[in-house]
Structures are given as structure tokens and as C-alpha cells.
Amino acid sequence: MSSYSTSWTDVVIDRIHGEAKSAYESIPPYFRRFDAFGNDEHPSIFKPRLKPQVNQLELFAITTTSPAHGPGQPPLDSAGGERGQLRRPPTPETDKDHIVVAAVGPYHHRTASAQQQPPPLITCAKKCGIVKYLTGSFNLDVVGFLQWVQRNEERARRCYERESFQMNSHEFAEMLLLDGCVLLFAIFLLRPSIREDKLPAELAADADHGREFRNLSAHISFHMKQTTLDLLVLHNQIPFFVLTELHSRLKNTFFAGVNYSLEELALSCFQDVHPFGLKEGDLSPTTQRDGGGNGGGSGTERFPQRVHHLLHLFHWSLVPGQKYGVDINSIPPREPESHLPSATELEESLTIFTKQKDAKGSRSSCCLDITFESSRMATRGVMRLPALHIHGYSEAVFRNLIAFEQNHLRCGHGVTTYAICMARLLQSDADARLLRNSGILPYTQRTDKEIVDFFRQLVDECRNTCMPDDLIALCKDVAAHHQSTGVRVMKGFVLQCFPKQTITFFVIFGAIISIATLINTVHSMYRYYHPRGNLPPMGR
Template sequence: MSRRRDGSSSSTDDEIVTSEEGIRTLSRLMMMDDADTEEDISEAFMSDKSLGHKTIFMFPAIMEIRQQRAKVVAIGPYNHKEEMLYFGLDYKWQILKLMTQGFQLDTGKFLGNMAKKELELRNCYEEEVEDLYQMATKDFLQIMLLDGCFILFALKCLDGKNQSSFDTVELFLSKFQGLGNAIVIYQLITNVKNLVSQLEMHRESVICDLLLMENQIPFSVLQELLCLCPDFRDFVGSSIKDLALSSFKCVRPKMNKELSEQPEEFLHLLDVFHWSRVPEDKYKLIDNQINNQTMPGVSMLRATEFHHSGVRLKRKKSGSYLDVVIKNSSSKKDCVIKVPAIDIKNYQFSIFESLVTFEERYEKRGVCFTAFVECMASLLGSENDAKLLQKCGIIPKDTDTSDDYVIKFFHQLSHCIKPVALMPHPYEGYKSAVDRVRETVEKSKATEARCWFRF
């Protein structure tokens, strides 16, 4: 049993709303106890700082060279006032109508369950943002509902199976045949064709927008939606993580086939993407970090400087695309730096921005992307460095981006990274390898270091 603003009771938990007006009305219900008001919830939220880390936040001022924000879709409370993007509220209401009519989503129960977790959900967002505190419960829950449905629908339409939009529409329509209402089926067919075709036209931009830091919503919202919509769960599968990874196949850097053991729970889609790209045993090494200690005197040389010192640069052919390995072998009397192939697309800058920002503000996920950015910025000091890496096969010769763009890509990102006093394992191996390269090509001791972390 839930209560409206006027205090009248409404038994909506078990209802399935099928009309658009019904959905709008339902989204405005206040799912709280008699003693609770919006002011009570706001006050409790402002005073409670113990619920955990802020894992979703606005773009920080430290990264001043922001090139772009969302291009086609705004997600979450930070961007709820955006009206100029392609997939706006009308589009999201159509998806919600599809989920309720075609897949029997229990919106009443979803809103009731989310109301009970409102403080927890709000606490995922950065506390300094005033608009978030002032947002009414009904508006906050409506955002979670509309944007959560959009994300699930978009991930299904844009998964990496390379099927045509026609095939995707046919898959959806096959689920509607048992509804029995010809008018409803006709409306659903028309809506699905329109919704899928528009997403297909903006595939790359949608995926990139879904990976922006301030465009995240808590992963638990998506899980709750899928739990309360069994017909859609049967359609897309029970794993949001697998559905997301399939949709991310078109995005660089590519997924590491040797995945780390996943965290106990994912925070949001950006967290899933981050986990799927980092080195295999990255999570195991986080506990080995040396905290509150600065290790001076560690720096990379430029690619040409390594080359002139007799160090061989080779393209790394396996493992993570962020794992730069320095090997110093006494038996072969040489030093090798293995660097993964750099395949930079024009959209990647905004994704790297979000990933580096996420690592800076949420330390539990390590700093693998940050370390890779700083490492590449050190290697790529000039066009000669870029040409050398191109000669080694690290930068593809047929890339659409110029050497100058590749250099600026990493340097612009590295200039925005806030220094931290952390030095993770294996510091000694890395420092030894670099120091010996500077002194002489002759090696007296075998060492190896991997640039997974910031140094």
C-alpha cells in the first residue's frame, strides 16, 4: 500500500500500468511511510555521510580541457534538464510504454522498492551538487525508471551480434504475438521499428554517451528493473554485465580476454567497462599498494631515447591493451618494452576522460587507465617518437589519426591528472629496469615491471 501526496491510499504495488497517462501518474506517487515527507528524506540525506563512496559525479574542474559532453542522450539526475539531445523524454516515455505493455514491467513495485532505497541511491552521487538535494523524490525516482529502461533497451538493440535493425525488430515482435490485443500489438510494432532504427543510426554516439562519468545511474537500478520484468529478462538474458560487454565490442580499447575476477558488485556501466579492460590480475595487486608514500625519481624515457639506448620496443600481442611491460634480461643482454597496439578513434577521448576521472575519485578500482595515459605521454614526446612506434607496429600505419593527434591525445589527458602519493607494486622492478637502461645496455640482473598503475 502506498500513499499519494494528499494522504489517500493507493494500491499500486501489484498493478501493471499500460497507458502513458497512467505511467505519468504512477511516477508521481510518493512511496513512503506516513511519518516521512520529502523534507525528512532530504534532511536525513544531507546529514548522513556514512553510506559509502561517491561513485558518480560531475566532471571535475581539474580536467579543464573537456572536449565534449553527451552528444545524443542524457542519463541520470545531473543531466535531467538537458532538452537539446536526440533521445529526449518523449523517446524514453515510448520505451517505458513498450516495457509495460510489451514486457509487463511492474512499474509500481519498482518505484516502491526504489523509494525504500532512495537515500542509498542518492548517496551514489556527489554530495556537493545542490540540484540533487533539491530534486523531489518523485522526480528522482522517475529519472531512475525512465533512464534505466532506456539503458536496458539500448543495450539490447546495440549488442555486438552484428545483426541488422530488421532482425532486431523481428526479435522484439516475436515476443508480442501472445498479447492477443491487435491494437496494442500494432502500436508496439510501430514504436519498436521507430525506436530501433533511431538507435541504429546513432550506435557509436549512444554507447559513448552511456560511458560518460556523469551519465551513470547505479547498477542496482538496472538489476531491479530486470528482476521486475521477467519477460524482458527472458528476452535479453539474466546478466546485465554480459549484455553490456556485448554492446561495448565496438568501443576501444578492446576487452581483455583474460578477465580479472570481478568485484563483488558493479557500481555502474562505466565500472563494467573499466573492469573488462584492465590487466588480468589488477584487482589482486591493489592490496599491495604502498600507501601514503611518494617514490621520487621514477620517470619514463621517450621512445626514441629508449631506442638509442639499445632498448627494443615491441608490439604486445596478448593480454590487456593497457599493460605496458618492461623486461630487462641478463641472459639476452637486452631490455624490451612491450606496448599494446594503439588504436585511437575520435570518440575515445571522452571515454578516457571519464575513466581517468573515475579512477581519481574512486580509489578502490585502481589507476590502470591513469598509468597507461602517463606512460604513453612519456613515450610520445615528439613526432619522431610516434613514427618509431608506428614502425614497431604499435601505432597502425593505416590509422585515421595523425601522429600529432596521437601525441596530443595522451598529453592533454596527462596534464589533467591530479598527482597522488601512491606507489603500487612492483615499484622496485620498474625503477631497476629504467635505471639500468639509463646507465648501460649491459645488464647484470633480470628484472621485469608492468605499468599497470600510476607512478
């Protein structure tokens, strides 16, 4: 068995060295211009779903029907269907999941990546170059790691959707080696702590291997934001315990002097992505650890006991703990019995909107948690929501988080709950304007209508899903306040006294004029009875 393992590992190493040669010799263009039941691991990485996307202009190019196709018959969907019955072939759910820099995992391995247009910037040759660089400069034991993967192959395969890819044992081990090194290489470059240790600058200035490091790190260094977004795509993941094993083999060489656990390093890479759940001070360096394991030491107790992959770690930082869990035994989906009113309707019910503050014991300062409180007499309500900055990439990030929750029920439905609540609060442009003025949507590149459509499209990703009990309770509390007797009495009083905003404006304006007139009258009377010439001299 030992001789067999050695032979195939030698083949893998020779292939890596062969393709790495082209990566070393190529100069980057930038330098020229300067869950399954009964499975303990339960799958957490899923392939992209396919659904037909029909262009309305191409759907029916010809509206007339031929004699062979009666008006009461359904149109043909096959490729040889009627003229004018054009169908676009099934495409991935969205083009925004297109991997730009780093494509990892079995769904992007070799043949799959070759079909992507345009291909990722980090090619297979670049991956081989990174492995060879870590092997030659930092003593990475490639043979030992490949043999470790072979011993843990079944566990690693169980992390992926069942029968979602076909790779033999040797290809699977090679894929985890190449892609695992790429992810660690990216984390090493993306982490904010490089401002403290300046290790990449030292490696780039190295006399022996500086040129190799500069060439291999160019794509990541010049596309940091896009690389970070690539690491948050659901089908672009590898198991976190594989990264942990690689990190333990490179901790005292490549990561020497970096006093952070792998969880802290990985999570810190997403600090510039909104929403982000942890404050900057929450990612403090720790010196005593158990080798960077996944929740095994005292320094990693703040993290989940088992991290599945990078997207799971990012998701964990956003959702509040001990909330929005879904009972996997209650499979039939259910909708909340009482729906949330819109933001403007709640404002009429004497509800104010404020930004969510840090809760005592909360691990997040920007977690996607929505709470509601009503006064004792039910005459005033307070809904607290996190401040959300919507950017161009926000839709892709939210959809990957929701897709992870929809496929991996054990992680809860915190992001799904937030999206549903926001979609119900934002029913019109006026609702979006109200939350914007309240500081809930402080910065966005979108109009009010685009914000409404943004959350409406997110909810389309989670139709017929299992609703957590926390969302049901929130809807009931809001509905009880909205329909309470105290609110109805106060609303009636306000409508009777100030039926319209125009009348309210003129009433306030008239009151101001009356007060000003009264002050002027009093002042005139005082001057009449106390003229300036009859005033006693100063000092007498």
C-alpha cells in the same frame, strides 16, 4: 503508508502516459528519408567539473590600461571589469562530453536536459514512451519498481557525489525508472547477440506494437556508435544495481531467450570501442544463472563482485587484475622518483618494443598494461605495450576513464598509469614514429605530433595524483636498465663502430659491393681456366 505510496505512483504513471502519447505519434525524421570514507557504497558517479577556458584572442582585446588601473594592479575578473579584460564564463571541461542520444542520471534530469543545446535525441517523452511500451507489452510492474526504489533510495543516492544534485524522493524514483528503462532498451538494441536471436526484427514486425517499437528505437538504431559513447560518460550513469533489478523484472519477458547475464550484455555493447579489453570468445552465453545478479552466481564470478555502473564495468575490462591499486590511506600524491626515458632513448639502450600478448590467467587480451624485462647481463631490454587504435572518440573515452579513477580511488589507477607511461615514452615525433613502426600504434587518424599531444593532454587530467607502487617499480626497472654498465658498454661499442647512420649505411653498402666484386672475380677465374669449349661432352 500504502495509500500514500499508491497515490504518488499513480501521479507518476499518469505523467508518463501523458508524455508517451506524443512519442508514439511522432515519426522519426529517418523514416521520412529512409568516494566518500565511511560509505560502503562509496560514490562512483560524479558531476562534470567546471573550469574556465580562456580564448587567447579574447583574453586581452585592448592592451592599454586606463588611469584608474595601474600597471602594477591585477586585472579585474568580474563581469564589470575593465574594457578589454574579457573573460569567457566557466564551461564544462570539454565539449566532447556532450550527450547526443541518451542523457541519463540526475545531472541531466528534465531542467538540466532542457538547458543543453542541442538537446539529446531521446527526450523525456521518448523515455516515457519506452516505459509505457515495456509496461503494456512486457508486463513491467511500474508501481512495484517505484516502491522498490523508495525502499533503496538511500543506497542509490550514496552512489552519487554528495550534495551534487537536488531532487525529492518522488522525482528521484521517477528518474531511475525512466533512465533505467532507457539503458536496458539501449543494451537490448546494441548487444551483438541480436545477430543470433533477431529479437528486435521480430518486435519491429509485430502487428500490434511494431510501429511503437520502431519509433522508440529509431534514434538508438541510427546512432549506435554515439549511443555507446554516451553510455561511457562519467556523469551520464545510474547505479548498476538499479539496472539489475529492472533486468530481473524483464528477464522472462523483454529479454526472453537471451541467455546472457546483464554484465555480459552490457559489456558486449562496447566491443566496437577501442580500447576494448575482452576477446569476443570471452563473452559466451551461460544458461544457469542467479537471475542476472551482480556477481552473485557461478556464472558471474568472472565479473567484479560489485559493479557500480556501465563505465566501471568497461573500465574493469581494461585494467589488469591485482595491479595499479592505490592505497587510500596514502593521500599525499607522489611522483615516480625515476622518470621513464623516451622511446628513442630506450631504443639506443638496446630496448625493443613489442605488442603485449595474452598473459596466463589474464582476463584481457588488450588490457592497458605495460611490462618491462631486462636480460640477465642487462644488455637487452624488452618493453611490451598493448596495441592501441586511436580514433576521433578516443580522447573522450580516455578522459572519462581517468576522471573515474581520479575520483574513485578504489578502482585503481590502471588507465592513469598507462597514460603517464605513454606520455613519457612519446616526447617527440620520432618516438611516435618508432612505436607506430613497432605495431604499438597500428592504426590512427592522427599525425605523429598529434599523437604526442594526445597523451600529453591526457596527463594534464591527472596532475598531483597518487601514483601506484607498480608504476614506481616500472620506472625503477627501466632506469636501472637504461643506466646499467652493460648497456653503456654496448652503446659505446656501437657508437665507436657506427657513429652515424650515414656512415653505417655506406659501410653496409660498401660491404655489399665488395662481396659482389669478389663473387664476380671468382666466377671470371673459373671461366678462364674452364672455358666452355673444353668442357667434356654430356653423357661421356
